[in-house]
Amino acid sequence: MKKSIPWIIKYRPKRVEDVVNQEKAKELLIPWIKKWLSGNPPEKKGALLWGPPGVGKTSLVEAICNEYNLEKIELNASDFRRKKDIERIALVAATKRPLPPKKGRIVLLDEVDGLSPRGDEGAISAILELLEKARNPIIMTANDPWGQHLRPIRERVLMVEFKRIPKTKALPYLMKICESEGIYCEKQALAYIWEKNKGDLRACINDMQAIAEAYGKITLDLAKALVVERDRTLTPWEMLQHLFYAKYFWQAKKAVTSTDLDYDTLFLWIAENVPKQYGDDPEDLWRAMEALSRADVYYGRIKRRMNWSLLPYYFEMLGPGVALAKEKYHKRARWSYPEKITLLAKTKEQRRIREELATLLSLTQHVSKSYAKAEIIPLLKFIAQHNPQYFARLALGLRLTDEMIKFLAGKEYRTVIRIKEKLLKEMEEEAKIRAAREAKEYLERKALEVVEEEKVEKWEEKKEEKAEKVEKREKKERKREERRGGLTLLDFLNKKK
Numbered sequence: 001m002k003k004s005i006p007w008i009i010k011y012r013p014k015r016v017e018d019v020v021n022q023e024k025a026k027e028l029l030i031p032w033i034k035k036w037l038s039g040n041p042p043e044k045k046g047a048l049l050w051g052p053p054g055v056g057k058t059s060l061v062e063a064i065c066n067e068y069n070l071e072k073i074e075l076n077a078s079d080f081r082r083k084k085d086i087e088r089i090a091l092v093a094a095t096k097r098p099l100p101p102k103k104g105r106i107v108l109l110d111e112v113d114g115l116s117p118r119g120d121e122g123a124i125s126a127i128l129e130l131l132e133k134a135r136n137p138i139i140m141t142a143n144d145p146w147g148q149h150l151r152p153i154r155e156r157v158l159m160v161e162f163k164r165i166p167k168t169k170a171l172p173y174l175m176k177i178c179e180s181e182g183i184y185c186e187k188q189a190l191a192y193i194w195e196k197n198k199g200d201l202r203a204c205i206n207d208m209q210a211i212a213e214a215y216g217k218i219t220l221d222l223a224k225a226l227v228v229e230r231d232r233t234l235t236p237w238e239m240l241q242h243l244f245y246a247k248y249f250w251q252a253k254k255a256v257t258s259t260d261l262d263y264d265t266l267f268l269w270i271a272e273n274v275p276k277q278y279g280d281d282p283e284d285l286w287r288a289m290e291a292l293s294r295a296d297v298y299y300g301r302i303k304r305r306m307n308w309s310l311l312p313y314y315f316e317m318l319g320p321g322v323a324l325a326k327e328k329y330h331k332r333a334r335w336s337y338p339e340k341i342t343l344l345a346k347t348k349e350q351r352r353i354r355e356e357l358a359t360l361l362s363l364t365q366h367v368s369k370s371y372a373k374a375e376i377i378p379l380l381k382f383i384a385q386h387n388p389q390y391f392a393r394l395a396l397g398l399r400l401t402d403e404m405i406k407f408l409a410g411k412e413y414r415t416v417i418r419i420k421e422k423l424l425k426e427m428e429e430e431a432k433i434r435a436a437r438e439a440k441e442y443l444e445r446k447a448l449e450v451v452e453e454e455k456v457e458k459w460e461e462k463k464e465e466k467a468e469k470v471e472k473r474e475k476k477e478r479k480r481e482e483r484r485g486g487l488t489l490l491d492f493l494n495k496k497k
């Protein structure tokens with residue numbers, strides 16, 4: 001595929017006057033820069049250029065650098081998240097003079113609104129320090145500078161607002177690009193592109209280039225067919241359309257990141273349709289499948305290690321990897337809904353039963369659910385299908401429901417249920433007999449207990465009678481002794497002698 005320089009680079013404003021429709025911003029920024037150049041730095045050492053994306057913030061800074069012969073040191077939000085990043089690069093840059101022939105230096109911190117209120121306080125305090133010490137202008141950009149955490153920065157800088165580019169200004173500018181490229185272009189097409197991109201010139205130029213390079217002209221019909229509204233979520237079919245017909249990296253990446261499909265489902269949609277779309281060219285197909293397999297590897301790592309920083313690579317493989325795998329034009333194939341999803345929908349009920357069975361087994365057998373699924377369920381299935389008699393006993397013991405039995409026994413289901421019912425009847429009979437036997441034994445035991453109690457009572461009565469007799473005898477004895485004058489029989493006899 002022929003690759004040419006992106007128009008947003010080729011037509012980037014070179015001079016301040018080339019930046020369209022930002023007169024107010026220029027009125028604020030240019031005098032501020034001139035103060036720096038005059039050797040009498042302004043009170044506020046930083047400027048924050050804010051406004052919607054693609055309206056010329058960075059372009060104006062670059063145009064200023066060009067026009068006033070300044071060196072630009074640019075850092076993106078991801079480069080200055082930590083305090084020491086700023087100290088290492090920006091602070092040095094902001095406090096040193098540039099090498100000749102450059103007259104001065106601008107430090108550009110792009111997308112400061114990308115700093116998070118919690119994780120990046122260090123970076124924010126480092127920026128504040130930078131604003132104190134700077135001996136060169138510090139320019140920052142942001143789409144939304146109104147976060148509470150950016151307040152200290154807002155209070156110390158010159159706030160410069162950038163407006164959306166109105167249609168009246170944007171269309172002539174875009175038309176000029178078409179003329180320079182020698183491309184036939186319909187004005188309504190540009191108006192349509194402008195509307196869909198809500199005044200974002202970068203997005204308009206990108207869309208124009210994509211259409212022009214694919215079809216050699218920009219017409220309203222083509223624009224309607226190819227331009228997607230920004231921030232709109234694509235249906236899976238639209239996603240496939242945009243992906244398979246993307247000519248640029250960014251288009252393909254946008255296609256895969258603009259759906260609300262979850263990551264697994266997105267993968268399934270693409271994997272299902274790649275062979276259909278590229279099937280007529282083995283090499284294109286091979287490259288696309290290679291990209292898909294890499295996406296799968298990244299996704300596996302993300303899930304296993306919870307390493308979400310790999311997500312961009314997943315999208316890059318899935319989107320641009322698949323889209324740019326083609327070297328020739330492919331006719332639109334008959335795309336289809338991923339078979340796996342259809343299958344999953346069909347097997348939903350089966351999966352529910354399997355899940356319930358695994359829960360039951362894990363509770364009764366004291367194993368994990370995954371062990372139950374991997375080891376016990378297959379074993380039960382085998383037993384059910386080869387020895388229904390034995391399985392029916394197991395089913396009763398494990399208290400499996402009929403639907404679980406059906407799930408495990410498959411064709412043998414009816415046999416197992418028949419055996420299970422027969423077993424249940426037998427068990428009921430057995431239970432009745434056992435209950436009757438137990439009742440009889442109970443009565444016998446009770447009767448024996450009664451006889452024993454009677455015996456004990458009689459024995460106790462006799463014991464009392466005996467005790468009474470002994471008491472009576474002792475009483476008599478005592479009376480006789482008293483009559484003898486307290487002498488024992490032996491004393492009495494001795495006395496007589």
Ligand SMILES: Nc1ncnc2c1ncn2[C@@H]1O[C@H](COP(=O)(O)OP(=O)(O)OP(=O)(O)O)[C@@H](O)[C@H]1O
Nearest residue numbers: 008011012019020053054055056057058059201202
């Ligand atoms: N006002 C403008 N005048 C001329 N060209 C513009 C203007 N705005 C945007 N462009 C075009 O869009 C491209 C991107 O613009 P730029 O990088 O300046 O946008 P930005 O406002 O900084 O966006 P972001 O907030 O996303 O960084 C430029 O290369 C240029 O081609």
